[in-house]
Amino acid sequence: MRVELSQAFEKLIGQPSLEISLAEPIPVRAVLRLLADRYECFAKYLSYQDDAMLGAHLSVFSSGRFMKLGDPVTDGDTLKIFLPVTGG
């Protein structure tokens, strides 16, 4: 699985993307846990148990679709992590 990061997150970990191998499908929540294991800056996002709460700080997209915490991710997927959806 490939994780691509937008500017704000790229700055935090020092690279625009990373690869994570998945033996089996896992939910987005578990992907965030894997990221937090590697990079402490992601740890704070684990406390949000609800899509609406997490969505205020971070958004996850795959194939142009907004992903929810419980959505499954497989090894061939590309996730894109952005700052939250906001707007005026």
Add this chain to the structure above:
Amino acid sequence: MSGYHRKLLRVDLTSREVRTQELAPEITDAYIGGAGVAAKLLYEETSADTDPLGPENVFIAMTGPFTGTNVPSSSRHHIVARSPQTGIFGESNVGGSWGVLLKRSGYDGLVVTGKADKPVYIAINEDKAEIRDAGEIWGQDTEKSARWLKSQTSPKAAAAVIGQAGERLAPLAGVPHIGTLVRAAARTGLGAVLGSKNLKAIVAAGNGPVPVADPEGLEQSVKSLLKHITTATETFGKYGTGGGAENYEKAGNFPLKNWKQGRWPGVAKINGVVLHDTVLTGRKGCLRCPIACGRHIKIAEGPYAGLDCAGPEYETMGTLGGECLVDDLEAICKANDLCNLYGLDTISTGATIAFAMEAFEKGLITTEDTGGVELTWGNAQAMVDMVDKMGRREGIGELMSQGSRAMAEALGHNASEFAVHVKGLEPSAHDPRRFFSQALSYGTAARGACHNASWSHPYELALTMPEIGIAEPQDAYQVEGKAAFTSILQNLMCVQDSALLCRFTQIGKAVTVNNMVEWMSLVTGKQWDVESLMKAGERVFNLKRLYNTRLGISRKDDFLPPRFMTLNREGEELTNQLPPMGRLLSDYYQHRGWSEEGVPTSDTLRGLGIA
């Protein structure tokens, strides 16, 4: 009942009469305040014959029960008049400090009628209001004018002040509000209404108390929630409204090349993160707002060196940036500042420039029209030059300052095919091909293509509000149930615009409808519940529709422009679809209790207590 002074200030500029009018409890019980009461007054005091730029048009500024209280992010007010840009219901909601200072002056709202025989301003302070001469600042920009107005009144005052665009009756002229920060009530051209009345500014500087039924209860309730609000909106406050621009481009929501293009790497240069890391010098919040999404920027070098002003927000990045394919953030900052100084709506200004760029590309206008400017996609300086011309109404700027609908009509040929507006109002920077609730919202909002009428797209992504029936986010492309979903959120936004609460308090579920109900009861002393509050919101929405149907608005006006109905954008991972507006509108009218032509039925109006 608390929450209100029960007093409206009425100023007739023709007779120079200044008086007060009672704001009756029956009106606020039904319409709450803010947008609701303002809509009620406008409906009663204007008619289908009212000329938007005539002395008979009525300019109304209303606070709500939350304004000036401890309720967080409530330092707001709502302005309405018949719009010179669209010809229909005109409205704009704005934060800052002006609404609070008006309410602290002892008034719930202000109604201005007539026309002064020379430029004037209205000074309001501690239960006293005067019409004063504004000859000294007529012709000046908003910033210089506000400085002078404060020197004549109070350094702590806030001024609702028009620039040259409003004075020259530009239909895209808004009303910047300058107090401790700059906030613009920019949409629907209400700056031109003030200009038509020779009214340069309205200055508020009150410092009196605001009545609250249970101040201790309110303080306790707000205190218990404040940390949660601050935490939930932390990221939003840090990067501002533009923080999610890249995200929106990825989602297929960001407007590009007059809504024609699907993908654009330039968004990586013009978003809230880049602004934060380059030109941002500080965050600015409306009075007592824990979110503080406002930006202040400084530019030290380059063609825009010396700029030291309010920074652009998301919609401005989307319209002056994405729609024009301008990836120069500093140029966008410059154009944003010019809009504030001239008093222009950044959304309609940027959208109209994008329309003009397409007209230039198609040969409908040439350098002879533009005064030698190569109005090509991505030409940052050309974009800035056009803002300048529009603010001054000089050359082609005179036509452009009327907006894309008027410009398309003037250009003829096939220009209306690519003039992107609904009922004459250009959309904000959210693509209705990505969020079908926004397609409905653009189609049915009283003022035209307005995302804020429903603010529903976050509820198609992540947000929920179970107490009003939104237990789960609704799929953005789902047609079944979209009418009910959108209507509920439109009603909720009418509640927020009437009580006066910023939309951004919904981010991360920082504030819920249950919180609003509790605060309404604590502030007013009247027991509200979810049902009564949402019914009031529904009443407000229907009354605005009724205003428009009286002018002949119906289903024929609720469709989206051809670009949204017929053009699928192309690009990697773009999942846009064309909104099925016929089906969506039919479902929507049925849900609302409107006729198949989109007119509220007499049964519906009776049920809401409007008829």
